[in-house]
Amino acid sequence: MKKDLLAYALAAVPLVGIIELVLHVKETTSDVVPGSDWDAARDAVKAELKPDDLVLFAPFWADPVGREHFGEPLAGLKREARPDETRFARTFEVSIRGAHRPELAGWRKASERSVGKVTIGVYENPAPVKLHQDLVDLVTPERMTVWKTDGASESPCPFQRTTGQAGGLGVPQGPAIPGDRFVCSGGAYVGVGVLHALDHQPHLCVFVSPQGAGSMKVRFGNVAFGSSLHGHSGVQWVNERTPSQERISLAFSAFDRPLGTNVHRVGAGWTGFELPTPDLVGRTGDLVAEITGAAPREYCFEADTRDVP
Amino acid sequence: MSGDETDKPKEPTFVERLKDAVRTDPDPLIGGGIAAAYVAWLLATARSLGFSRDEGFYFTAAADYKRWFQMLLATPGRALERSAIDPIWANNHEHPSLMKSLFAISHLIFKERLGIFADDSTAYRFPGMLMMGLALWVTYMFGARAYSRRAGVVAAVTLGLMPRVFYHAHLACFDVPIMAMWTTCIYVYWRAEKEGGLSWAIACGLVYGLTLETKHNAWMLPAVFLPHALVVHGRAMSRYASRGSRIPVPSSLVAMATIGPAIFLLLWPWLWNDTLPRIQEYVNFHVHHDYYNIEFLGRTYFGPPSPRSYMPVMIVATVPTISLVLFLIGAVDRLRVLLARFVVWSSARLGRSFAWPRVAPARDRAQTDLLVFLAIGVALGPFVLTKTPIFGGTKHWITAYPFIALLAGRGFDLVWGRIAGLLAARTSLDGSKRAIAQAAVGVACFGGAFATTVHSHPFGLSSYVPFVGGTAGGADLGLNRQFWGFTTESLAPWLEANTKPGETLYFMDTAWSSWVRLIDEKRIPPGLRGVGSPSEAELSIVHHEQHMNEVDYNIWTEYRTPTPAYVLTHDGVPIISVYRRPHVTRGR
Secondary structure (H helix, E strand, C coil), rough: CHHHHHHHHCCCCCCHHHHHHHHHHHHHHHCCCCCHHHHHHHHHHCCCCCCCEEEEEHCCCCCCCHHHHHHCCCHHHHHCCCCCCCCCCEEEEEEECCCCHHCCCEEEHHHEEEECCCEEEEEEEECEEEEEEEEHHHCCCCEEEEEECCEEEECCCCCCCCCCCCCCCCCCCCCCCEEEEECCCCEEEEEEEECCCCCCCEEEEEEEEEECCEEEEEEEEEEECCCCEEEEEEECCHHHCCCCCEEEEHHHHHEEEEEEEEECCCHHHCCEEEEEEEECCEEEEEEEEEEECCCCCCCCEEEEEECCC | CCHHHHCCCCCHHHHHHHHHHHHHHHHHHHHHHHHHHHHHHHHHHHHCCCCCCCHHHHHHHHHHHHHHHHHHCCEEECCCCHHHHCCCCCCCCCCCCCCHEEEHHHHHHHHHHHHCCCCCCHHHHHHHHHHHHHHHHHHHHHHHHHCCCHHHHHHHHHHHHHHHHHHCCCCCCCHHHHHHHHHHHHHHHCCCCCHHHHHHHHHHHHHHHHCCCCCCCHHHHHHHHHHHHHHHHHHHHHHHHCCCCCCCCHHHHHHHHHHHHHHHHHHHHHHHCHHHHHHHHHHHHHHHHCCCEEECCCECCCCCCCCHHHHHHHHHHHHCCHHHHHHHHHHHHHHHHHHHHHHHHHHHCCCCCEEEEEECCCCCCHHHHHHHHHHHHHHHHHHCCCCCCCCHHHHHHHHHHHCCCCCCHHHHHHHHHEEEEHHHHHCCCCCCHHHHHHHHHHHHHHHHHHHHHHCCCCCCHHHCCCHHHHHHHHHHHHCCCCCCHHHHHHHHHHHHCCCCCCCEEEEECCHHHHHHHHHCCCCCCCCCCCCCHHHHEEEEEECCHHHHHHHHHHHHHCCCHHHHHEEEECCEEEEEEEEEECCCCCCC
């Protein structure tokens, strides 16, 4: 009996090859999502998308295809390189292969529909916030000033509109130095770029690259405050991936008093902070950020003012 | 014509002797046929496969070495001077010379002299392709000699229908060549063990020398031969040792230990001067090799500890499943035989009998199965160590594949045996119908592997087997999608349609020398100008690997948009994104 079973099992082995062929045909034909389905999904999302909605592609590896078909502004820089999802009221998850993004855990699914081989799920933020100001938007010569401090001396860092410096052949190459940037003595700069975070996600943020000792101060003008200062900090992946004892501090102050300090530990990845500012609700004024200990790391931060529930 | 001459038996002509040899032993011809067909397939598909980073470096080295060979022909005295050797052979001296020399000689003969190949790259690549032919031929011969002709054919088919092997077999690199030489060396050693005699022993020394000269994996071969020789000759050795007389070391091992290193030195001009320091440098380079980035299960590894599961998971994910199933069947069968032999041997040594095996297995003086398992174990063994770099993907243990294929061949023998038995119990098949049935079973087994291999081109490193979901399944699992930037050529149709002469393109992970060759051979629009940074480029590309997201995001910073103009995909999975610098007024 046992021998018979073995004989039949061995005789059935060619079935493995046949199944392999069938699977191959399926995976290379009917499973592949055609461009027309992506385009149809884009049109469907576009019809309903509001400015404070997010578009997410699932799985993450499909993101380039999603960006290609959805384009700006649906899949623009602010959505793609967001600091996190909390600022968005709803998310349109554009999914293939039954994938679901882990960032949406805890969000309520409001609807779901299929467009060809693409599934569009609409998810609602369980704790929506009201955003007042995104500091990244203020990185302009009109709204921001930068200076470098070294002991008692302070030197201003003028804004320059120049060519960027984006890597070379091969990796790692460090973050691109943006063309529009505040340039300080010794090669330090402050400017907006996209951070490659430890988890390989993109984050639009303010790079602060102080060269040598001292600290950098950034003043954002006419900031509309809410009940909280919500932000993140991180270091470019190639540095962050090797944990160290280094600490980079980001101290915020406004109206001549400190609001709080975020300390970034190299190796922690893109990490968030929340500084409560209930007494500043409705006020407008300058916000100063002082960054210490970033040299020679490729440090980046972002923050917004918001009302939290 | 005198009567004496007519009475003399006629000497057989060369053709007649060849026919006679084929009649007596058709295996070399069958193996040669398989090899020739495969090399023809490689040649037919070479033009559509772009150039990897390493190929670019080897093209350059081969072009340099070619100058030396030309000098050697024209002014041998001058070529042998240190001032002629060192500047040329310093190029890419971290790898031995054999393959790069063959690339150079192939270019001299097949491109410059005979003009057979239109592309310089095909002339450089041709020796690598021939090495794949050699690997198939030896695998067939080994299978046919060790198990059966059917097992030999299936072993060669199994090896040829591995998408990763098919990819690497196109390249002017060393991975397939070392696979071929590793297998040849073991085969020749095995024949030396079976046949005995000085000529096989000398052949061992010669082939081992060439293997050393191919790639550093060869230094691991003693770990195959020494334990095997100990098992085969241990008894005789201990007998001689106990008598205090000279220990009879197999002549094949002696030849490998003497002729092998001599050939290694002789064929590598770089080692002709400052020999010891340069050997030290060569060893140090490989012992302290950099760790490069490689994604595995969603995480990029860039140094030790390497995950122990990398090698087994990648084998399961990239070697066609039918091949692995047949290998397992064959491996279990041969392990069972090995174990039975061991039990019989133990029984004799201990003077007691065991219940199993009831019938002693046939003796195999050459311990073929042990040799096959050692060949697999030594090739795979380093990859269970956490210090072993894993950046090369499957190519670093490619030397195991011919032996996995051999056992798959044996597995097919068993499967066909069962099917034939079942058929015989139900119907009577004549010889030709039996052959057709056998072929049908072969097609059923390998149809999927064949389709997968054909479809994988020219994205061999993106390809994963259907049972893990194909290319998309590999992406779902977070497995590496490519390395070496060879996929750039696959953008050609889009670049033809969407770029203008004179436009600049940042070509990212493609080596500069590879890019130059792509342009020279008009594989991409020759009017494009390659640049080394997105900041200088109208168009920028990113080869999708997890750690290269950095480049992707740098392009976003530079171009201020995350929207690619085009995404090259394979089965819907992004391989390369192309960005075009937006022509908008600068300023936020």
